[in-house]
Amino acid sequence: METKGENTGRPTDPARFFTSKTGSNEQIPGCCSIDFTVAVVLPAGGSGERTGLSTPKQFCTFLSRPLISYTIQAFERVAWIENIVIVVAKDSLDLMVNIVQQFSHKKVKVVPGGSTRHRSIFNGLQAFQGRGEGSALKKPKVVIIHDAVRPFVEEDFLLKIAIAAKEQGASGAIRPLVSTVIATTSEGYLDHSLERAKYRASEMPQGFLYDIIYQAYVQCSEADFEFGTECLHLVLQYCGTNARLVEGPPTLWKVTYKRDLFAAESIIKETLSQTACVVTGVCEESTRLACALQKTLRAQDMHVDVISTSLRSSGTFISKDWNFIHVTVKSTCLTDLGELVKTFKESDHAVLYPVVLILVHLDVLEQSSTSERMAALGGIRDLATEAKRINILLYGILLNHIKDAEQWEEAVEHLSQITTALIKDRNPALTGQLLWV
Incomplete structure (x- = not known):
């Protein structure tokens, strides 16, 4: 042959x-x-x-x-x-x-x-x-x-x-x-x-x-x-x-x-975990979180790039990384995430190595209940099951928006630690789970 x-x-x-x-x-x-x-x-x-x-x-x-x-x-x-x-x-x-x-x-x-x-x-x-x-x-x-x-x-x-x-x-x-x-x-x-x-x-x-x-x-x-x-x-x-x-x-x-x-x-896991790409929207809250996350991840010796969703549509940003963090405040985040999974599938990006894709949903609605927040992301398990079939490991993290500067910094640091652990471990058993910071 x-x-x-x-x-x-x-x-x-x-x-x-x-x-x-x-x-x-x-x-x-x-x-x-x-x-x-x-x-x-x-x-x-x-x-x-x-x-x-x-x-x-x-x-x-x-x-x-x-x-x-x-x-x-x-x-x-x-x-x-x-x-x-x-x-x-x-x-x-x-x-x-x-x-x-x-x-x-x-x-x-x-x-x-x-x-x-x-x-x-x-x-x-x-x-x-x-x-x-x-x-x-x-x-x-x-x-x-x-x-x-x-x-x-x-x-x-x-x-x-x-x-x-x-x-x-x-x-x-x-x-x-x-x-x-x-x-x-x-x-x-x-x-x-x-x-x-x-x-x-x-x-x-x-x-x-x-x-x-x-x-x-x-x-x-x-x-x-x-x-x-x-x-x-x-x-x-x-x-x-x-x-x-x-x-x-x-x-x-x-x-x-x-x-x-x-x-x-x-x-192999160690080499795969050395870079990441943070995909963010144009709103102030998501951009602020993306930049803060970039700073904390770089402090852990990870090379991190931040791109906006306007560049995401071209698909060219996926050419060098196996780790992606999608930061969003939109209620339609799962739809956007589905499009991202489709981009990976069409490019065969995950043929050689499993791609880690982490959804970080920043909840800026102060009056929303926990059940409402979880319901908005309830479809992540089904999407993760579909993604796993093409070697994409999809995880979800729900982060509350915090106005207090000190508490916000602590939350971002906690988010960074969880993100790093998911990227390094690449545990397929945790895909589809929604973690709450």
Whole structure:
């Protein structure tokens, strides 16, 4: 299965926060210097036994997406990578194809894997030779091999790996050892320990001139296919190519255990929660609240923009955020909120990540009762149910208008805390609830 084309309508990728400051549009230095073709092979045929889960870890989901989709996106957002080959177990082919289609991944070809890691990688490389299912992809100058369960690889490091592979023939990521390595006797006693400073952990990604890694696999033995794990060793043994080793960032870590899935989800939530957009009407009360909310949220290190409803109709404001706070005093606020949900749906903005949409209704009618206030927003649960189907998490907050300056400041601070918690937790169980400040 293969998809092509660019998806220029996508919102900004949260992964940018690993390589640039929030809100920055600066390009990574050197990206434009790539003058050779680069492709990626992602072996994803493992069973993930160490997670203790029945589902292979690459298909485990958090924030409504499987882990492998995040890894694909990490490469998909790199403009100079032309093709991404995903190698999965034969019984997972249909599942992988559905994932590619559901999340509109581009430049992707799915091929069946083999019985071992090396056999699967070789199957992925053969996709560029016209072997296996479907037509051949364009043979790249450099191919990057990466684990499907390392979703946080950074573009600037991929650039280093690709250039080193082009110049040297092979390159690989390394990291300092965390623990001391020891050898044991057959009886289970300490034999000796290694001097940790002299050794490094071999990590992914690894890069190769395509012709070199392909020829290494053509020549390698059945024992290599069956028991080997290190691609860098194959090109050294069969092609005489000694890889250049590049020390990588801490974000290269691999999802291995169940707890790693929770850590990955936490990282994604943290990056998603760094920006927000406050949508407000033109009346004095809502504008005042929006500006006060912007100030308190910025004090919590969140980048917050305020726009008026006059700009909302264009839909262009949704291009960079996954968190929106709709401040209103209108009794018809649910109608406006419904239009906002429709805008998200039409733009496919929530395909990759759940969008948080918080309605903050400022009640300026001093004589209205609590039952009247709640009734005015009684339809929020139904709207939230509809929104959740398209990955939008809708929450409601009812705030009384307070004339006393000190009490007003306390209320805004409380509102800010609730808003921050909803954005960071992204708890689908709370959608449709109407909180009262």
